[in-house]
Amino acid sequence: MAKRTLVTAALPYANGPLHLGHLAGAYLPADLYVRYKRLKGEDVLFICGSDEHGVPITLAADKEGITPADVVEKFHNINKKAFAELGISFDYFGRTSSEAHHKTSQDFFKTLHEKNVFVEKSQDQLYDPKADMFLPDRYVRGTCPSCGYEEAYGDQCEKCGTSLSPTDLKNPTSVITGEKPEFRQTNHWFLPLNDFQQWLEEWIDSRKNWKGNVLGQCKSWLNEGLNERAVTRDLNWGVPVPLPGTEGKVLYVWFDAPIGYISATKEWAEQQGNPDRWKTYWQDEETELIHFIGKDNIVFHCIMFPAMLKAHGDFVLPENVPANEFLNLEGRKLSTSRGWAVWLHEYLEDFEPDLLRYVLAINLPETRDSDFSWSDFQSRVNSELADILGNFIFRTQSFLNRYFDGTIPELVNPTERDTEVLNAIAEYRDEIGKLYDGFSLKEAVLQSMNLARLGNKYFTEMEPWHLRKSDMERCGTVLHVCAQLTAALATVFSPILPSKMAVLRKELNLPDTDWNNISSTLLEAGHKIQKGTILFNKIEDETIEAQVRRLKERAGEQPASDIPELKETATFEDFMKIDLRSAEVLTAEPVPKSDKLLKLEVDIGLEKRTVLAGVAQQYKPEELIGKKVCVVANLKPRKMMGVKSQGMVLMAEDTDENLYPITTEAPVGSIIK
RNA sequence: GGCGCGGUAGCUCAGUUGGUAAGAGCGUCGGAUUCAUAACCCGGAGGUCGGCGGUUCAAAUCCGCCCCGCGCUACCA
Numbered sequence: 222m223a224k225r226t227l228v229t230a231a232l233p234y235a236n237g238p239l240h241l242g243h244l245a246g247a248y249l250p251a252d253l254y255v256r257y258k259r260l261k262g263e264d265v266l267f268i269c270g271s272d273e274h275g276v277p278i279t280l281a282a283d284k285e286g287i288t289p290a291d292v293v294e295k296f297h298n299i300n301k302k303a304f305a306e307l308g309i310s311f312d313y314f315g316r317t318s319s320e321a322h323h324k325t326s327q328d329f330f331k332t333l334h335e336k337n338v339f340v341e342k343s344q345d346q347l348y349d350p351k352a353d354m355f356l357p358d359r360y361v362r363g364t365c366p367s368c369g370y371e372e373a374y375g376d377q378c379e380k381c382g383t384s385l386s387p388t389d390l391k392n393p394t395s396v397i398t399g400e401k402p403e404f405r406q407t408n409h410w411f412l413p414l415n416d417f418q419q420w421l422e423e424w425i426d427s428r429k430n431w432k433g434n435v436l437g438q439c440k441s442w443l444n445e446g447l448n449e450r451a452v453t454r455d456l457n458w459g460v461p462v463p464l465p466g467t468e469g470k471v472l473y474v475w476f477d478a479p480i481g482y483i484s485a486t487k488e489w490a491e492q493q494g495n496p497d498r499w500k501t502y503w504q505d506e507e508t509e510l511i512h513f514i515g516k517d518n519i520v521f522h523c524i525m526f527p528a529m530l531k532a533h534g535d536f537v538l539p540e541n542v543p544a545n546e547f548l549n550l551e552g553r554k555l556s557t558s559r560g561w562a563v564w565l566h567e568y569l570e571d572f573e574p575d576l577l578r579y580v581l582a583i584n585l586p587e588t589r590d591s592d593f594s595w596s597d598f599q600s601r602v603n604s605e606l607a608d609i610l611g612n613f614i615f616r617t618q619s620f621l622n623r624y625f626d627g628t629i630p631e632l633v634n635p636t637e638r639d640t641e642v643l644n645a646i647a648e649y650r651d652e653i654g655k656l657y658d659g660f661s662l663k664e665a666v667l668q669s670m671n672l673a674r675l676g677n678k679y680f681t682e683m684e685p686w687h688l689r690k691s692d693m694e695r696c697g698t699v700l701h702v703c704a705q706l707t708a709a710l711a712t713v714f715s716p717i718l719p720s721k722m723a724v725l726r727k728e729l730n731l732p733d734t735d736w737n738n739i740s741s742t743l744l745e746a747g748h749k750i751q752k753g754t755i756l757f758n759k760i761e762d763e764t765i766e767a768q769v770r771r772l773k774e775r776a777g778e779q780p781a782s783d784i785p786e787l788k789e790t791a792t793f794e795d796f797m798k799i800d801l802r803s804a805e806v807l808t809a810e811p812v813p814k815s816d817k818l819l820k821l822e823v824d825i826g827l828e829k830r831t832v833l834a835g836v837a838q839q840y841k842p843e844e845l846i847g848k849k850v851c852v853v854a855n856l857k858p859r860k861m862m863g864v865k866s867q868g869m870v871l872m873a874e875d876t877d878e879n880l881y882p883i884t885t886e887a888p889v890g891s892i893i894k
Numbered sequence: 895g896g897c898g899c900g901g902u903a904g905c906u907c908a909g910u911u912g913g914u915a916a917g918a919g920c921g922u923c924g925g926a927u928u929c930a931u932a933a934c935c936c937g938g939a940g941g942u943c944g945g946c947g948g949u950u951c952a953a954a955u956c957c958g959c960c961c962c963g964c965g966c967u968a969c970c971a
Contacts, residue, residue, distance in 0.1 A: 616930035835970020
C-alpha cells in the first residue's frame with residue numbers, strides 16, 4: 222500500500238452555482254473516500270478549488286457589467302460555503318486566480334517551454350485595433366457561413382450549432398467595440414499530444430483497477446488519434462504567458478486548471494507552516510494520486526494532464542481516476558439553462574446536509590447514469606435513515622435509558638447468536654473497508670445500512686421487552702450487544718453522515734474513534750450514555766410536493782426566455798436580395814454516413830435542384846415527398862458530405878429544436894416576398 | 895455514420911475470468927410483534943436478465959446482427 226494518498230475533486234467552474242449533479246459526480250464520492258481514509262488513520266490530503274479563468278467567465282462579467290474578478294469572487298464564495306455546509310471536507314479549497322497558482326502554472330509552462338515540449342506556431346487571428354487586443358473566439362460575432370445567422374459567435378453558431386473558427390465568419394465584428402476586426406499575426410504554443418500517443422496508450426494499458434467507463438472513453442480518444450492542442454490564447458483574463466513579448470496572452474484554461482491542484486496543495490503547505498510539504502504529495506513516488514471527476518472530465522484527467530505531468534517530469538501520475546457518470550433529475554437530464562436542477566444552496570435552505578449525502582451516496586452514478594427524484598429522496602430518508610438506522614439507534618438508546626439508567630450492562634454468558642452478532646461488527650468493518658478501498662462506494666453505503674438492519678433483526682429476535690420481566694441479566698446482555706452495534710454504527714456511518722454521527726457519538730459519550738477500532742468492545746460495561754434524540758425526522762408528503770412543484774414551475778417558466786432575440790434591422794434591399802420560391806419536394810433520401818442530412822430533389826419551376834436539409838433526425842424522407850415548401854433559390858451552392866446543395870429549405874425551429882417546414886399552397890416557382 | 899458506455903423484478907439499482915446468485919432496497923400481499931419516529935421482524939407473489947442468431951455440456955455473463963437511451967465525433971446552405 223502506498224504511504225499516502227492525494228485526492229482531488231474536479232475544480233468547479235466559478236461561473237455559476239453547483240447542483241446535485243456536481244455533488245454526486247465528484248465531490249461526495251471524493252469526500253466519502255477521504256473521510257474513510259482519515260478514519261483509517263491514513264495520510265490523505267483532499268484538495269480542490271475554484272477554476273476561475275476562461276472566456277465564459279469574461280462573458281458572464283460583461284453581461285452583468287461587472288469584472289471577471291467580481292464574478293469569480295461571487296461564485297467562489299457561494300460554492301465554498303455550500304461545500305462547507307454539506308460537509309465536503311477539503312483540506313484546502315483554493316482558486317486559480319491566486320498568486321500562487323499564477324506562479325505555479327507559469328513555472329510549469331516555462332519548464333515545458335525550456336524542454337522544447339511545445340510547438341510554437343504563428344497564425345492569423347482577428348484583432349480589434351480600437352480595443353488594442355486580439356479577440357477570443359467568443360468575442361467575435363458575425364454571419365454564420367453555415368446558416369446565415371448574423372449573430373454567430375466565433376467558436377460556434379448558436380443557431381445551427383456549427384463549430385466555427387472566428388475567421389470563418391462573414392462580416393465579423395468585435396463584441397467589445399463593434400469595430401470590424403483585422404487580421405494580425407499572433408503566436409501560440411501547442412502541446413503536441415500526438416507525441417504522447419504511444420506513451421499514453423502504454424501507460425493507460427498498465428493502469429490497474431480503472432473503471433470500464435473510464436478506460437472506454439480513453440480508448441475512444443486514443444483511437445481517433447491525438448492532435449496538437451493550443452495551450453495559450455489571446456485574452457487578458459487568466460494566467461499571463463511567462464515569456465517576453467507575450468502581452469495579452471494567457472494560458473488556456475484547460476492547461477492551467479489542473480495545475481490548480483498543485484497550486485492549492487502548495488497554498489495548503491504554506492498554511493501549515495511547512496511550505497515544502499506539498500512536494501511530499503506531488504513528487505514522492507509513494508503517493509497515490511486519485512482524481513474524482515465526472516465523466517465530462519475524463520479526457521482532461523486521463524489524457525491531457527498526465528501528458529503534461531509526464532512532459533514536466535517532476536510529478537507523480539494519477540493512480541486512478543474513478544470518474545462517475547451523470548445524475549439525472551426526475552428522469553430527465555439536468556439542464557441549468559432550462560431550470561431543471563436542484564441547486565445546493567437551495568437544497569440547504571430546506572433540508573439537512575446529511576440526508577442528501579446519504580441519498581446521493583446510496584445511488585451514485587458509478588457505473589451508469591442514475592436518477593434522483595424527490596419521491597426517492599423522501600423514501601430513502603423515511604424508510605432507511607429514519608426507520609432502519611435511526612430507529613435501531615433510538616430504540617437501543619431508549620431501552621438503555623429506561624431500564625438500565627443509561628448505563629451499558631454487562632455481557633454475561635453470551636449465546637452463540639450474541640457472539641455471532643458481535644463478530645459481525647468486525648466482519649462488516651473489513652468488508653465495508655474493502656469496498657471503500659476499491660471505490661465501490663455505493664456498495665459500501667449499502668453494507669453500512671445492512672449493519673443497522675442486522676441490529677434491528679437481533680433486537681426483535683431477542684425480545685428484550687419480555688426479558689426485562691423474566692431475566693434482567695439476559696436482557697442486559699442483549700442490550701450490551703445492541704449498544705456495541707450502535708457504537709460501531711457511529712463510526713461506520715461517519716463518512717456518509719458526518720454531522721449526524723457526531724451528534725450520536727456525543728450522546729454515547731464516545732470520543733472520536735477510528736475505523737480500525739470498530740469492534741464489539743467500543744463501550745465498556747458501566748459506561749454512561751446520554752438520552753438519545755431522534756436523529757432523522759420523517760419528511761411529509763407536502764414537503765416533497767412543494768419541491769417538485771418548485772422544480773416544475775421553474776422549468777415551465779424557462780422556455781419563454783429561450784426565444785432568441787431579434788436580429789438587427791435589415792433593409793428592404795437586404796431582404797430583396799434573397800430569392801424565395803415555392804417548390805415541390807420530388808424525392809427525398811438519406812445522405813450516406815450522415816445522421817442529420819436528407820438529400821432532396823425539389824422542383825422550383827425553372828428547374829429541378831438537389832438541396833440538402835438537416836432534418837433527418839426528425840423527418841423520414843417519405844414525410845417530405847410531395848410537400849410544397851419554401852426554398853431559398855439564390856443561395857450560393859455548398860458541398861456537404863460530398864453532395865452539392867443548391868439552396869435551402871426553410872424550416873421554423875422552436876425552443877426545443879423541433880423543426881416545422883414552411884409550406885405553401887402556391888404553384889411551384891412562385892416568388893415569395 | 896464512427897467510437898465509447900448502458901438497456902436486469904411495478905420503481906431505483908447490484909451482479910459478467912460463463913456453471914446452486916438471477917439479487918438488494920422500496921412498493922405490493924399475508925403473518926407476527928409492541929422496546930422504538932404506526933417503526934421493527936418473518937413469509938409470499940413478481941423477471942423470456944432489450945431482441946434475434948451463434949459458440950459451449952452450460953450464457954444475464956463470450957461472439958455476430960438489430961432496436962432503444964446517454965456521451966464524444968463528423969455533415970444542419
